[in-house]
Amino acid sequence: MSKKKLRVGVIGCGNAAKIGHLPTYQKSPLSEIIAIADPSEAHLKKVQDMYNVPKAYNNPDELLDDPDVDAVSICSPHWAHLNQVLRAAKNGKHILCEKPLGLNLEEVDKMIKAVEKNKILFQTATQKRFDYGFQYLKEQIMKKTIGDIFHVSIFWYHSMTDLGPNPRKELIEEIGMWRLTDERCGGGDLLDHGPHYFDLLRWWFGDIKSVYAQVRRINQSRVNEDHINIILTFKNKDITASFERSQAIFGDRFGEEIGKIHGIKGNYFFEVPHAYFLKPMKIQQQTRRKSLENIGKELPKDEWNLSFAREVRSFINQALDVSNDDVGFPEKWIPTIYDGRAALELVLASYESSRTQKIINLPLKKYTPPVWC
Numbered sequence: 001m002s003k004k005k006l007r008v009g010v011i012g013c014g015n016a017a018k019i020g021h022l023p024t025y026q027k028s029p030l031s032e033i034i035a036i037a038d039p040s041e042a043h044l045k046k047v048q049d050m051y052n053v054p055k056a057y058n059n060p061d062e063l064l065d066d067p068d069v070d071a072v073s074i075c076s077p078h079w080a081h082l083n084q085v086l087r088a089a090k091n092g093k094h095i096l097c098e099k100p101l102g103l104n105l106e107e108v109d110k111m112i113k114a115v116e117k118n119k120i121l122f123q124t125a126t127q128k129r130f131d132y133g134f135q136y137l138k139e140q141i142m143k144k145t146i147g148d149i150f151h152v153s154i155f156w157y158h159s160m161t162d163l164g165p166n167p168r169k170e171l172i173e174e175i176g177m178w179r180l181t182d183e184r185c186g187g188g189d190l191l192d193h194g195p196h197y198f199d200l201l202r203w204w205f206g207d208i209k210s211v212y213a214q215v216r217r218i219n220q221s222r223v224n225e226d227h228i229n230i231i232l233t234f235k236n237k238d239i240t241a242s243f244e245r246s247q248a249i250f251g252d253r254f255g256e257e258i259g260k261i262h263g264i265k266g267n268y269f270f271e272v273p274h275a276y277f278l279k280p281m282k283i284q285q286q287t288r289r290k291s292l293e294n295i296g297k298e299l300p301k302d303e304w305n306l307s308f309a310r311e312v313r314s315f316i317n318q319a320l321d322v323s324n325d326d327v328g329f330p331e332k333w334i335p336t337i338y339d340g341r342a343a344l345e346l347v348l349a350s351y352e353s354s355r356t357q358k359i360i361n362l363p364l365k366k367y368t369p370p371v372w373c
């Protein structure tokens, strides 16, 4: 693409768009937001005024058919991704699509076909890879700073134990209440948050071999799961991982997000702060030779270097076919549609493992969606 500025359309004007996508497109000298779409008139108006966007569509299809739009960010609820990706691909628009890419692998395979056929760029919006802290850990794993890794454990929760019959309006907007109440979601907390860490774990340690999971619904008023424990093995048979994710744990609304990476010569401990957009990740390194406290505070932490910003900047650079050097993130690490598929496959394998109470080997051969009743 030879044009100087990428002309972008953003679909879905909720949290992901407002926190992650719109501010970077607006700030970048290489892009301009020319259109937004959202069926909610109120959300549309608020974002149009905030970002001074020329075109605002109630019907996302109209944005997807708009010939002035070169590229789209798809930030709608999960169930809307499939048709929007297919229409964008057919119309030759580059796509940055939020996770989870779809509700099942059949959906994502249709997306892959359309993306390959129309030769467009597709980036999966698993933004954690772009966090300087997680990138630092990836680089240390590659350098074997703590030797060969044998285990990693992740514990991540947001407290949404019981929102009661009339939760506060701000809370509803903050979490996108459809997550807990709408049958169209196709899954609960694991589908929503699992892709982030499945993506990181694959990026750090390579392909996953097997999954064993307990996927539970603690709050019976929810349409889907809210507490999950998973054990993973890797094709690299020396490594295992455990992942615990919950929206059922009583505690701080913003919860906790911590991890431990164990190598034969030492450990890394990391903690992602609640206000991850303001504070750097806390990282500690423990080895026999030297222990380092809070390495994370040395890493860049300004708006332009947030994970979301680096993700969107990488997308713009790729779409304009220019180098990604200014982001400091190698192009080969930018998450593709195939990475997005692999992350979703692990979510579905976890459901299948919990349903059958068996270890599931990848690739996933059979999947029956969980039924909560």
Ligand SMILES: NC(=O)c1ccc[n+]([C@@H]2O[C@H](COP(=O)([O-])OP(=O)(O)OC[C@H]3O[C@@H](n4cnc5c(N)ncnc54)[C@H](O)[C@@H]3O)[C@@H](O)[C@H]2O)c1
Pocket (backbone or CB within 6 Å): 011, 012, 013, 014, 015, 016, 017, 037, 038, 039, 040, 043, 060, 075, 076, 077, 078, 080, 098, 099, 100, 125, 126, 127, 173, 174, 175, 176, 177, 192
């Ligand atoms: N990468 C991340 O860290 C991250 C963070 C939050 C959300 N997400 C993902 O982004 C997506 C949106 O989540 P959110 O938290 O922004 O939700 P949200 O409820 O805050 O926003 C969703 C917006 O989409 C609109 N919408 C509803 N149906 C639509 C449709 N058919 N087409 C277009 N817009 C539609 C809603 O009116 C709302 O404005 C989800 O897939 C979610 O998993 C990713």
